[in-house]
Amino acid sequence: MRVNINKSIIILIIIFIFSSLTACDFVNEKILDELSIILAMSFDSNPENDNDDYNPLLLTTSNPLFAEEAKEPVRVKTVQGRTIGNALDNWQQHRNRLMALGKVNIMLFGENITKENFPNTVKDIRQIPEIDATSLVAYHPGKAKNLLYQNPVEDGRIAVFLSDMLEFGADDGLIPEVTLHELWTAVLTKGRDGYLPKVDLKEEGDEIPYISGAMVLTENGNKATTLNSEETKLLTTMLNEKAIPSFSSNIFVEEEEGLIEYSVQNTDMNINVEYNNEVSVEIDNNIEVYLEEVQIPGIEIIDKKTFETIAEFVAKDFMDNTQNLIAKLQRHKSDPIGIGQYVRIQQSEYYSKGTWRNDYPDIDIDNNYTVNVFRGSTLSETFKLER
Incomplete structure (x- = not known):
């Protein structure tokens, strides 16, 4: 059709x-x-x-x-x-x-x-x-x-x-x-x-x-x-355990000034609050630090003794910088770390008085750090530091 x-x-x-x-x-x-x-x-x-x-x-x-x-x-x-x-x-x-x-x-x-x-x-x-x-x-x-x-x-x-x-x-x-x-x-x-x-x-x-x-x-x-950028990286490590920032610092070894770079990994931070007429805060932190670069005139091979010196410096450098950051935040009455949340949960009776924010700039915040310093797969040192 x-x-x-x-x-x-x-x-x-x-x-x-x-x-x-x-x-x-x-x-x-x-x-x-x-x-x-x-x-x-x-x-x-x-x-x-x-x-x-x-x-x-x-x-x-x-x-x-x-x-x-x-x-x-x-x-x-x-x-x-x-x-x-x-x-x-x-x-x-x-x-x-x-x-x-x-x-x-x-x-x-x-x-x-x-x-x-x-x-x-x-x-x-x-x-x-x-x-x-x-x-x-x-x-x-x-x-x-x-x-x-x-x-x-x-x-x-x-x-x-x-x-x-x-x-x-x-x-x-x-x-x-x-x-x-x-x-x-x-x-x-x-x-x-x-x-x-x-x-x-x-x-x-x-x-x-x-x-x-x-x-x-x-x-x-x-x-x-x-x-600043270094303080921000320190804050980032306290806010995010997965962050892996790198830091650099000048160091003196055997009267020679050098430069070291290290990264911070696997932080494990806990905050404990005590109240006995006044509030005190203790920050426990277990961290791993990896040396990435060491530039010190006259030192080409890092032996165990030199490594111990460098590792101790790195551990103290990181803790001191963290303590300085916390002190700065207290001076400016800012609590981005969230210490107040721990106070509210662990010391609720004190927190309910409503004086926490006024007390915050003057309270004692102590750092108890366990710092494990590594270089490659053969050298490592552990330091327990308190402040």
Whole structure:
């Protein structure tokens, strides 16, 4: 049986199918054109404003551009607002675009916004439904928006560059990795204060972002002080038993000054709290230290005696630096280690008096360290140190 189909009908069908496919592409392009997929956000406040009653929030965003005629791979935009919600509305009005916030992978906070009402800022961000709670967060000692205006050679998308840098830094034990969820949890948790990685800018022709340490918070969630890179690595070892940071220090052996590098692995920390009219804290830590490099003039072969000298120095160096870090945190009334949580659990009656935070800067915190120092598979020494 033969069926005769009019040629004009076939042509109409082909035209219809082609038009439908073209329309789909047009709709998709139009959606992308009207939708800005934000990958990074920064938050600053502007105390230079002349109106004392109005300290505007500065919101800066970075989003990739998909249009073929785009001259740059990303667009960076800064707007002001009284609140975060107001700033988001202003952004969409200025750009005449809708914001897609589900892909934000990094948030940056500037100096001024972390000094006052920082917990409220974090709370407002957490209440944005689309925001991914696993977004990484970091602090910049200046205006955080300056980071988003950089164009790293490695990757033209600054958001990708910064998030990769923070992830690699955490993997190497340089910094603790902090997400928006973890920051907000720390703000809410009694007995433990928050912290953020610190990202700075160094000038090498163009300004390049780099990890320079960390910023720790007070009990009320605002900035307490900053830590340098070595202090941050020490804090990381106390927060994360799986971290393997490396340290370097100058050493004198046989009246010769040299340099040693060592890594800290397999830490096992326990905190014990006692109360007898006053509270005292003892930190027991069993750690393994591996010598990675020893450079001492005149010493080419490390015999057992020389190794014992170096190993004892390394053990004491690590413990002294840790003790100095704890003292610094006490001076600035910051408890990122979470000692207060142990006080609350182990000495609940004392903690219920409500004097812990006032007592914290002056309490005795003793380190009892067992340090196992290794070099290769043949040399090892164990030292028990107390302070």
